[in-house]
């Protein structure tokens with residue numbers, strides 16, 4: 184077995200690892216780690232030190248030293264996370280900030296063109312694509328993917344759309360969606376999109392840190408990410424990526440003149456960043472790398488997901504919302520109690536009767552309960568979840 188798979192199963196390792204985090208002993212079992220991750224204790228301490236440092240040095244330090252001494256080095260490290268050149272990324276305050284800046288400034292549309300979104304996109308991405316279409320006189324095509332999905336159904340649905348809507352120019356694509364956790368076959372979809380000359384803006388919010396990918400190999404030229412989910416950074420940091428040869432296809436944001444038009448950073452609003460959070464990133468990245476990065480986090484999260492999914496997959500009252508094709512799932516997976524109409528009531532029962540915290544999300548086939556283990560989740564926690572799901576489905 185490869186080393187990372189071995190480690191994914193090693194509860195002794197992970198029990199020790201959990202010791203690096205402060206977890207409230209009185210809180211319910213948190214299986215809603217998809218919202219944002221806990222920072223390690225050392226990262227929290229570093230963040231606190233940076234808040235005090237910046238508060239002391241204030242603008243004297245920031246104006247004279249931050250950009251020159253740290254800002255560019257941090258940007259370089261962010262770019263290294265996705266194996267991209269430094270000049271292809273620009274810091275943002277969130278994934279939505281990055282994605283909406285790409286969408287708002289995409290200049291390849293003319294009246295009569297079409298843009299594509301699907302049911303699995305994040306709401307702020309959908310609304311931005313609808314806004315863009317309105318501004319440019321374009322039409323919005325909205326797809327609903329088949330459930331359960333398969334590799335072929337996902338790629339085939341896009342191919343059919345590209346054939347049916349020949350004026351399509353731009354589409355949103357969500358690598359890992361926040362509703363069911365389905366992982367999109369990005370490379371195959373991007374290859375198909377290229378055949379039809381359709382540009383893709385990739386939402387990588389849930390992929391970064393738990394899936395090992397290379398944007399160039401995937402064929403992705405525009406993407407937005409955040410750092411608080413699977414990288415473990417402070418809240419409210421994100422970044423966008425524009426393949427250098429496509430920079431001219433995204434306009435400078437509202438003609439902002441702070442950076443020259445040849446600089447990717449001109450494609451995002453210019454504002455005062457959370458400097459203490461930025462200064463904390465080198466330690467965050469060091470810890471991410473020391474653990475083994477996405478190649479270690481992904482297999483661990485998948486292992487925890489497999490533990491509960493394998494135990495409930497054949498339960499007649501449970502529908503698991505992602506298939507078991509390893510190309511199509513990751514740590515986040517939703518489920519629903521098929522005999523119950525109200526999934527929120529079931530999520531409330533999970534919390535009240537079993538002390539397990541989850542979140543309900545609405546999908547095209549109705550509401551479901553999203554279950555997201557984190558790096559502080561142990562196999563024993565998943566056993567507790569499994570028993571609760573089986574009891575609830577049978578009573």
Ligand SMILES: Cc1ncc(COP(=O)(O)O)c(C=O)c1O
Nearest residue numbers: 277278279305360361386388409
């Ligand atoms: C798929 C997806 N895209 C975008 C976002 C937005 O990320 P942010 O809160 O950093 O803007 C989220 C947040 O949960 C998400 O799940």
